[in-house]
Amino acid sequence: MVQLNYTTEGICLKYTDINDIYLKATELKGKTFGEIDKQGRLDNHFNKGGYGHVIEESHFGYSINSDRNPDFNEAGVEMKVTPIKKNKNGTYSAKERLVLNIINFNTEITKTFRESDFWKKNEILLLIFYLYNKELSRTNQKIIDSLIYKYPESDFKIIKNDWQHINNKIKAGKAHELSEADTMYLGACPKGANKANGMIVQPNSYIKAMRRAYAFKQSYMTSLVRKYVKGNETNKRIISKPSDLEKHSFEQLIKKKLSPYKNMTEIKLKRKFGINSKAKNINEILLGEMLGIDGKISKSEEFIKANIIPKTIRLNTNKTITESMSLSPFKYEELINELWEDSNLRHLFSSTKFLFVIFKFDSDKVLRFYDIKLWNMPLEDLDQAFKKVWQKTKDLVNNGDIVKRISKLGIRTTYFPTKSDNPVGHVRPHAQNAQNTYPLPVKDQLTGLETYTKHSFWLNNTYILKQIKDLI
DNA sequence: GCATGATCATGC
DNA sequence: GCATGATCATGC
Numbered sequence: 001m002v003q004l005n006y007t008t009e010g011i012c013l014k015y016t017d018i019n020d021i022y023l024k025a026t027e028l029k030g031k032t033f034g035e036i037d038k039q040g041r042l043d044n045h046f047n048k049g050g051y052g053h054v055i056e057e058s059h060f061g062y063s064i065n066s067d068r069n070p071d072f073n074e075a076g077v078e079m080k081v082t083p084i085k086k087n088k089n090g091t092y093s094a095k096e097r098l099v100l101n102i103i104n105f106n107t108e109i110t111k112t113f114r115e116s117d118f119w120k121k122n123e124i125l126l127l128i129f130y131l132y133n134k135e136l137s138r139t140n141q142k143i144i145d146s147l148i149y150k151y152p153e154s155d156f157k158i159i160k161n162d163w164q165h166i167n168n169k170i171k172a173g174k175a176h177e178l179s180e181a182d183t184m185y186l187g188a189c190p191k192g193a194n195k196a197n198g199m200i201v202q203p204n205s206y207i208k209a210m211r212r213a214y215a216f217k218q219s220y221m222t223s224l225v226r227k228y229v230k231g232n233e234t235n236k237r238i239i240s241k242p243s244d245l246e247k248h249s250f251e252q253l254i255k256k257k258l259s260p261y262k263n264m265t266e267i268k269l270k271r272k273f274g275i276n277s278k279a280k281n282i283n284e285i286l287l288g289e290m291l292g293i294d295g296k297i298s299k300s301e302e303f304i305k306a307n308i309i310p311k312t313i314r315l316n317t318n319k320t321i322t323e324s325m326s327l328s329p330f331k332y333e334e335l336i337n338e339l340w341e342d343s344n345l346r347h348l349f350s351s352t353k354f355l356f357v358i359f360k361f362d363s364d365k366v367l368r369f370y371d372i373k374l375w376n377m378p379l380e381d382l383d384q385a386f387k388k389v390w391q392k393t394k395d396l397v398n399n400g401d402i403v404k405r406i407s408k409l410g411i412r413t414t415y416f417p418t419k420s421d422n423p424v425g426h427v428r429p430h431a432q433n434a435q436n437t438y439p440l441p442v443k444d445q446l447t448g449l450e451t452y453t454k455h456s457f458w459l460n461n462t463y464i465l466k467q468i469k470d471l472i
Numbered sequence: 473g474c475a476t477g478a479t480c481a482t483g484c
Numbered sequence: 485g486c487a488t489g490a491t492c493a494t495g496c
Contacts, residue, residue, distance in 0.1 A: 279482045280490045312489080322474090323491070411477060411494065419475060429477055432486075436479090453478085 015060070016074040018124065018148060024060060025126060025146035033130070034139030042138045050138065051081040055128060068101070070121050077124045077148070083132035084144065084225050092230040094221030095132045097180075100214040102191055105202045109171045113160050116167075118186075118214050125149040129229050145229050154237060155185060157245035158302070162186035166214075173205030178212060180351050181376035184250060184306035187351075189215040217351060219307035235301040238291050250302065251374040254291065254355075258372060261290050266359065266367045283312040286369075287357050297355075308353045308374070313464060315360040315370060319472050321461040324419065329430045329454035333441045336398045340383075345390050345457055349377040356468060371471050385424040389417045389457065393427050400442040402452060412447075416455065424463050430456035 015021045033042055033051055038058040042050050056062045056071060056079065070078040083095040101121050108117055127147045133140075151159060162183035169178055180187035191213040192198020199208040226233040239245060239253055248256070261269065266286070273289040275282070281296070287310060288297040297303060297310050311325055330344060340346055353376045360370040377386070396402060396415050404413045412434075416427035431437070437451035444452065 277482075279488095280480080281482080281488070284489085314490095324475095326489070328488080407477095407495075409494075413477080413495095416476095426476085428475095429479085430488095431479075433479055434477085436486085 014074055015072050015077075018075050018077060021060075021072055021075055021077055021126060022146070022148050025128060028055065028059060028128060028143045029145055030142065032140050032142050037139065051130070051141075052079065055079065055081060068117055068121060070124070072126070075124075077126050078122050079126040079128065081128045081130065082221065083141075084129050084229065085132045092225050094218050094225050096221075097187070097189060097218045098127075098216040098221050099189060099191070100216070102211065102213045103166070103170070103188060105170050105175055105200070105209070109167055109203060113163055116163065118163055122214070123150075127224070129225065147224075147228050149224070154239065154242040154245075154301075155305075157242045158184050158250065158306075159186045161245060161249060163214075170202065171204065173202065173207075175202040175205070175209035175212070176207050177379055178209070179376060179379045179382075180215070180217065181307075181349065181353055184302070184353075185217060185220045187215050187217050188212040217305075217307060219351075220305045223301070223305045235299055235304055236293050237301045238293060238297075239302065250306075251372075254374075255372060257292070258287075258290055258369075261369050262371070263368050266369070269369065283357050283359065284310050287355075287372075290369075303355075306353060307351055308355050310355045310357055313356050313358045313468065314367065315358055315468075315472065317361050317363060317365075319465075321465050324426070324428075324461045325459040325464055326428075326430050327456050327458065329438070329456045331438050332397045332452065333439055335394050336441050338394070340387055340390065343390060345386070346382060349382045349386070350379070352376065356464075358468060358471065373468055373471060375467055381424050385422055386457075389422050389425050389427065392417045392421075393457075397440065398442060400440070400445045402440075402444045403446045403449075406447075419460050419462075423460070425457050425459050427455055428458050429453045430458075 015024070028036065033054055036058050037054045039054070041054050041057070062071070070076055072079065080098060080100075082098050084092050085095040086092055101117055104117060111117075113119055125148070127149050128143060129145050129147070130141050130143045162185055165183050166178065166186075166188045169175065169182070178188040180189050182188075189212060190198065190210050192211045198211045200211050202209040238257070239250065244253055264272075269286050269290070270276070270282070273286065275285060275289070277285065279285070284296050284298065288295055288300070291297060291300070293300045302308070303310075313321060314323070315321060327348070334344065338344065353374055356373040356375055358370040358372065359367045362368055393416060402414050402416070404415050406412050419426045431454035434453045436454055438454055439451050440449065443450055
């Protein structure tokens with residue numbers, strides 16, 4: 001029910017019932033923020049929380065608070081306004097992660113999950129989705145739909161484990177090492193304009209850490225969008241019994257499921273699952289079958305929500321790895337306009353987990369399934385070493401300094417950072433052939449070329465080997 | 473021998 | 485037609 005309360009600030013409404021809140025929220029559908037805003041808040045372009053404030057004030061008749069309680073405290077509902085975007089292929093995605101409350105490092109570590117600021121504030125969410133259109137002003141952005149969101153049990157267990165992981169890291173004095181890619185659905189994202197003014201003290205360490213907020217990953221939000229807002233897409237879960245997640249992590253459960261297949265040859269696995277494909281992602285298909293998903297593992301619910309990318313590693317008999325690991329090609333024109341903090345490369349590694357699927361050659365040179373590892377790049381490697389690779393590549397493209405010389409057979413040597421230049425990664429071609437190119441923003445000085453063979457950032461084979469050292 | 477450049481094979 | 489995952493070929 002809705003109560004009228006008389007306060008010193010005048011009359012204000014109190015929603016005590018979730019259904020009343022939801023009913024009121026449904027009236028927003030199809031409206032623009034300009035139509036809702038009675039206070040002219042959106043004229044202030046610096047007011048980032050503007051959309052949420054407009055709806056709280058003008059639509060629900062609430063005064064703004066920013067305390068540790070949910071927005072609709074009596075009903076225990078926290079309201080969030082969040083953008084979705086339409087993709088070129090017609091599907092919809094979340095435009096960004098959903099940022100929740102700031103983490104108080106000092107108090108949060110003294111609490112259990114149920115007592116935590118995170119749970120206290122975000123147990124039930126009212127999500128209001130608007131369609132982001134960059135051609136339109138803030139007042140003309142339109143609301144698409146609203147949703148009262150309570151976590152499904154399977155998500156809840158994973159989120160609880162994520163919270164625990166974040167909490168453990170802060171307790172250990174490692175708040176400065178927190179990466180969004182550490183966790184599955186709930187992450188600790190940077191909060192603050194930049195490193196210069198966002199650094200705060202943390203418990204159990206003298207090193208200052210970036211201020212951080214809880215956030216649901218963009219991948220998690222996208223799956224919500226596709227299930228509840230635009231479409232009813234569902235994907236098969238790997239962990240069918242959520243209660244299994246009480247005693248084991250997601251990674252441990254996968255390992256357990258895969259243990260019967262350990263040491264089986266690739267050939268036997270293919271025969272077992274009736275797969276004839278010679279596709280280069282055959283191992284991804286095999287892994288899906290081993291985990292009981294029909295098809296590619298990247299289509300499972302957990303992999304989509306947590307943004308996990310499977311990668312195959314082939315371990316030699318002498319415990320080395322022959323090949324480095326490729327990523328998607330970058331566009332030269334995009335690269336030179338990026339800042340490191342918002343770059344595609346940094347974004348990839350700070351939000352993505354990788355599932356290393358390790359096959360090992362036996363003494364007869366037969367490939368056998370060996371082990372898996374869920375991995376994400378430590379922030380230090382990303383912001384120190386790998387950043388240098390990115391910076392050098394950017395500078396070279398910017399200066400048109402790409403080709404060093406051309407061999408008799410026409411093979412070109414470049415100035416791009418090589419494996420020996422950097423402990424983490426390097427830059428190499430990644431294309432169908434040398435004629436498969438992207439435009440260059442600056443002509444190559446030596447050759448005068450205006451387009452160049454697609455290149456990718458690669459992870460060094462030696463770096464990969466280090467990351468799986470504990471398994472071999 | 474292996475680092476670096478080039479290209480393959482499939483499927484969406 | 486090309487993105488993606490992967491592996492081959494050249495030359496230092």
